[in-house]
Amino acid sequence: xTLRSVPIVDRVTDAFFALDTDFRFTYLNERxxxxxxxxxxxxxxxxxxxxxxxxxxxxxxxRFHRAMxxxxxxSFEVYHAHLETxxxxxxxxxxxGLSVYMRDVTGRKSQETTLAQHxxxxxxxxxxxxxxxxxxxxxxxxxxxxxxxxxxxRELVGEHVEVLTRRAGISDDxxxxxxxxxxxxxxxxxxxxxxxxxxxxxxxxxxxxEFRFVPIEDDVATVAAVVRDVTDQxxxxxxxxxxxxxxxxxxxxxxxEEVCAIAVHAGSDLLDLPISGVWLLExxxxxxxxxxxxxxxxxxxxxxxxxxxxxxxxxxxxxSGDVERFDDLASVDDIYNPDxxxxxxxxxxxxxxxxxxxxxxxxxQFDETDVDLISTLVENTRAALDRADREQVLxxxxxxxxxxxxxxxxxxxVLSSDLKQQLSTLSDALEAEEGERSTASRAETAENxxxxxxxxxxxxxxxxxxxxxxDVREFARNASAVGPRSRVDLESAIDDAxxxxxxxxxxxxxxxxxxxxxxxDRFVRLLETAFDDxxxxxxxxxxxxxxxxxxxxxxxxxxxxxxxxxxxxxxTAHEPVLDPTTDDGDATPTDDADAGIEASxxxxxxxLVRAIAEAHDWTLTVDNGTNGGTRLEIRDVTTLERESGNxx
Numbered sequence: 001x002t003l004r005s006v007p008i009v010d011r012v013t014d015a016f017f018a019l020d021t022d023f024r025f026t027y028l029n030e031r032x033x034x035x036x037x038x039x040x041x042x043x044x045x046x047x048x049x050x051x052x053x054x055x056x057x058x059x060x061x062x063r064f065h066r067a068m069x070x071x072x073x074x075s076f077e078v079y080h081a082h083l084e085t086x087x088x089x090x091x092x093x094x095x096x097g098l099s100v101y102m103r104d105v106t107g108r109k110s111q112e113t114t115l116a117q118h119x120x121x122x123x124x125x126x127x128x129x130x131x132x133x134x135x136x137x138x139x140x141x142x143x144x145x146x147x148x149x150x151x152x153x154r155e156l157v158g159e160h161v162e163v164l165t166r167r168a169g170i171s172d173d174x175x176x177x178x179x180x181x182x183x184x185x186x187x188x189x190x191x192x193x194x195x196x197x198x199x200x201x202x203x204x205x206x207x208x209x210e211f212r213f214v215p216i217e218d219d220v221a222t223v224a225a226v227v228r229d230v231t232d233q234x235x236x237x238x239x240x241x242x243x244x245x246x247x248x249x250x251x252x253x254x255x256x257e258e259v260c261a262i263a264v265h266a267g268s269d270l271l272d273l274p275i276s277g278v279w280l281l282e283x284x285x286x287x288x289x290x291x292x293x294x295x296x297x298x299x300x301x302x303x304x305x306x307x308x309x310x311x312x313x314x315x316x317x318x319x320s321g322d323v324e325r326f327d328d329l330a331s332v333d334d335i336y337n338p339d340x341x342x343x344x345x346x347x348x349x350x351x352x353x354x355x356x357x358x359x360x361x362x363x364x365q366f367d368e369t370d371v372d373l374i375s376t377l378v379e380n381t382r383a384a385l386d387r388a389d390r391e392q393v394l395x396x397x398x399x400x401x402x403x404x405x406x407x408x409x410x411x412x413x414v415l416s417s418d419l420k421q422q423l424s425t426l427s428d429a430l431e432a433e434e435g436e437r438s439t440a441s442r443a444e445t446a447e448n449x450x451x452x453x454x455x456x457x458x459x460x461x462x463x464x465x466x467x468x469x470x471d472v473r474e475f476a477r478n479a480s481a482v483g484p485r486s487r488v489d490l491e492s493a494i495d496d497a498x499x500x501x502x503x504x505x506x507x508x509x510x511x512x513x514x515x516x517x518x519x520x521d522r523f524v525r526l527l528e529t530a531f532d533d534x535x536x537x538x539x540x541x542x543x544x545x546x547x548x549x550x551x552x553x554x555x556x557x558x559x560x561x562x563x564x565x566x567x568x569x570x571x572t573a574h575e576p577v578l579d580p581t582t583d584d585g586d587a588t589p590t591d592d593a594d595a596g597i598e599a600s601x602x603x604x605x606x607x608l609v610r611a612i613a614e615a616h617d618w619t620l621t622v623d624n625g626t627n628g629g630t631r632l633e634i635r636d637v638t639t640l641e642r643e644s645g646n647x648x
Contacts (some may be wrong), residue, residue, distance in 0.1 A: 003264055009382075014031060014034055014102060014104070015029065015032040015035040015097070015101070015102040015104075016028070016031065017032045017100055017102075017104075017106070018030070018031045018097060018098065018099050018100070018102065019064070019097045019098045019100065020096060021096070022047065023047055023049065023064065023098075024048070025043040025044075025046055025048065025051075026044065026097065027040075027116055028040050028437060028556075029044060032102070032136075033602070033609035034483050035102065035104065036052070038051070041287075041477045048060075049061070053136070055502065058078050059076050059078045059089075060089070060253075061078050063089070063091065064091055064098060065593040067091045067095055067098060068097075070093075071093045072093065073086070073090065073091065073092045073093065074090070074091050075089065075090040075192065076088075076089055077089070077105065077109075082426055084106075084107045085104055085106050086104070086105050086108075086109040087102045087104065087105065087106045088102070088103045089101070089102050090102075096114075096378070098364070101295050106327065111349065113328075119447045124448065125236070126196050126229060127144060127226050127228045128141075128144040128145040128148050128226070128227040129141070129142045129144065129224060129225070129226050129227075130142075130145055130161075130164065130224070130225045131146070131216065131218065131221035131224045131225075132161055132221060132222065132224075132225065133220050133221055133222060133273045133328065134186065135160075135610065136161045136162075136182065137158060137159065137161070138156050138157050138158065138159055138160075139155050139157065139159055139218075139220050139221040140153075140157065140221065141153045141157065145164075145227075147202075148168075148201055148229075149164070149167045149168060149201075149202050150202030150229075151167065159317075161178075161416075161480065161596060165178060168199040168200060168201075168209075169199055170197060170198075170199050171352045172199075172596050173399040174195075174197045174198075177286055178195065178197075178211065178340075180191035180396060181195060181211070181213045181491060182223050182225070183216060184212055184213075185215050185223050186215065186223050187211045188215075188295070190377075191214075191215075191643050192212065192213060192215075192570035193212070194210065194211065194212050194213075194216045195210075195211045196208060196209070196210050196211070196230065197209055202296075202524075204465065207229045208229070208230050209227050209228065209229060210227070210228040210229065210230045211226075212224050212225070212226045212227075212228070213226075213320060225363065227275075229533075230564065232369075234585070236369060237273065239270050240373070240376060242266075242270050243270065243377055243380060244264065244376075245263070245375065246266045246377075246380065247383070247384070249262055250263065250380055250384035251384050251387055252260055252385070253384065253388065254388045254391040254392065255263045255289070256385055256388050256389075257291045257292065257351075259385055259388055260278040260280065260291045260292035260354075260381070261291075262279065262384075263278060263292070263356065263377060263378070263384075264278055264293060264294055264356070265381075266377060267294075267356070267358060267374070267377055271358075271370070271373055271374065271377070272286070273294070273314075273358040273374075274294055274296035275294060275297045275300060275342070275358060275359045276294045276296075276357065276358040276359075277290055277292065277293035277294045277298060277304045277354065277356070277357055278290070278292045278293070278294065278315065278350070278354060278356050279290055279291065279296050279306075279307060279354045279355050279359075279406065280350075280353055280354035280385075281318075281352070281353060282373065283638070284485065284517060284638070285472055285638070286308075286309060287306055287308045287309070288306065288307040288308075288314065288318065288355065288387045289356055290304035290305070292301070293353075293354040300341070300352075304408045305336065305337075307336070311337065312334070312335055312336025312337075312359060312388070312533060313326065313332070313334070313335055313347060314336065314347055314355055315353060317347040317348075317349060318355045319348050320349070321349050322349070323346065323347070323348040323349070323371055323374065323375050324346070324347050324348075325344075325346050325366055325368075325370075325371050326344060326345050326347075327344050327363060327364045327366070328343060328344060328345055328363040328364065329342060329344065329363075330343065330638070341361055342360065342361075343357035343360065343361055343362055343363040343365070344359065344362065344363050344364060344365045344366055344372055345357060345358060345359035345360070346359075346361050346370060346371060348374050348377075349378070349386065350378045350381050350382045351382040351385070351386070352465070352538075353382060356374065356377070356378050356381070360528075367641075374553055379443070379498075385606070401434035405644065426455070458610075462568065480545040482518070482615045482616055483519045484519070484523070485517045485519055485616075486517065486518075486519075486520055486524055487515055487516075488515065488516055488517065488518050488520050489513075489515055489519055490510070490546075490560070491513055492512045493520070493524050493527060494508060494510060494527055495529075496524045497524045497525075497526075497528040497531060498528075498531065500528045500532070501532050501535070502526070502528075502532055502535045502540065503531040503535050503544070504541065507541060507542060508531075508543075508546065509543065509544070509545050509546065510547075511545065511548065512545045512547070512548055512627040512642060512643075513547065513642070513643040514548055514641060514642050514643055515641050515642055515643060516637050516639050516640045516641070517639040518616055519615075519616070522612050522616075524618075525608075525612060526608075526609050526612040526613060527562075529605065529612075530562055530606070530607050530609050530611050531544065533562040533605045533609070534566045534630070537564075537566040537567045537569070537630070538564075538566035538567065539567070539569075540563055542563055542565060542566040543564065543565050544563065544575070545561075545562070545564075546560060546561070547560065547561055548560050548640070548642060549561055549633065550640075550644060551573075556637065557635045557636045557637070557638065558635070558639045558640045559618070559619075559633060559634045559635035559636065560634055560637065561632060561634070562632045563625050563631045563632075564628065564629075564630055565625075565628065566629060568624050568628055568629050569622060569630045570623070571624065574622040577605065577607070577622060578606050578607055578610045578620070578622065579610075606620075606622065606632070606638040613634050614638075617636060618634050618636050619634065619635045619636050620632065620633070621633050621635070
């Protein structure tokens, strides 16, 4: 290099420095000083590798030695970590050394990296992306376009955008809308445009696409179109809308089983859940009872099982209260049926009412969308069942008010008849006494007169009146309604009833110990009233046998009986004693029936027993024993269970 050339080299924009054959600096221009952050005075005469040891690990040594040894120019790009800079280096050899030009290309490399990243992102996204030039010709497409239309990008690049609308089966009118959107974005009339249009994929399936058009800055392309398949989203929105419409059907029904049937078939038709069922909690028994199922479930399993506490995933999910998805039952422990062909399922609690379960023969058949939709379905079903319960309670209360009115009328009639009888007896006695007083002086009569009724008659009358008052109170507190049921020991309840009754406890024989679920207070009242009725029909001591019925037979329900040896109630009076106000129209009760009613009536008697039994959904019948006496039999006590051992 000559001194005359130095000012020219100083004026070039690239960094320039010269090295001799020992790689010592012989010259640096100002740009090189700035780039290397060292002055000429510091570097002239110094070996490059000593002053910049970091470059030993780069391409500089190899490329500079090659240029020097082979006397050929070299060029390369290198990143200088210490300077955090990308360089484009070009070295030209001469007999005296190397002339090196270096350009900072960090900005260009950064742009290339960004473009590469963007290209990678475009290729990786599921949305279809296409870029267009001002002539509406395709510049680039990504892999999603190729997959969507089952074509190769080489068949598309350079073609007019119409090739895409034709391949996608887009109608002429919609293609015109696409053209307008592209123009609006290209000329700056809109920052972006968005359309939702139907199209057809490579398999011939009708889809819905969201087309978004945005401007881009590129050497060639001016507009980018991004197409997203929103068919599933539209279907989801349609199903959710339909599920909410089904809510109206659900809320129109006040029958829980009908509500569950609507829910199951909605799931089958709308959500494509062919194997589904609903179980409701049987509160008295405490198990989940199947009440509705799809045809597919019944065809596959021949009916749905009942789930008791602790049995299987269904009960676990019901207790947890959270919807659960099981992707592969083969990997789940403690399932109800290890041999089930069901491989995946969703179990969704319907509040505290029960559960809805749907299954599939394939693993991993359900996703979070299915969970969301089923959650919506069961929530609507829960609301309908809540309403059905409220309607049921309202009907029961209305019916109970009607029954209570009838009972109070019955009580009034019984009291009226009883008081009339007592007043008639008193009136007859007073009239007789008045006749006697007419033959004697007032003073003598006043001195010798006594109450015409015997003392025992007065006590019996007062006792009867007291029991009538007790019965009125029982009816007034709504005898046909029961409180919470609990486990009751039959013998203990009998002992409690005997303490409150007029019967001698030693005269009650219990054949076998048992338990049942009942309103404990009302059940004791039932027994007490039955015992008092037997005592009222006995001239002296009475024995009552208590036994169980309905065990070991398929045609009769479980229950218990009370058989007494008091004066029997005749067959013609069996029904009238259960309802003292029985009106048979023109029929006239026989003398035996009247006698039976009179013999068995003490307070409201067996009418009260019947009311309490029916409040528990039990059935009371009156019959005569084989050897005489009266047999009360209470059936449909489904919770009655025998205990080991006998009791005398």
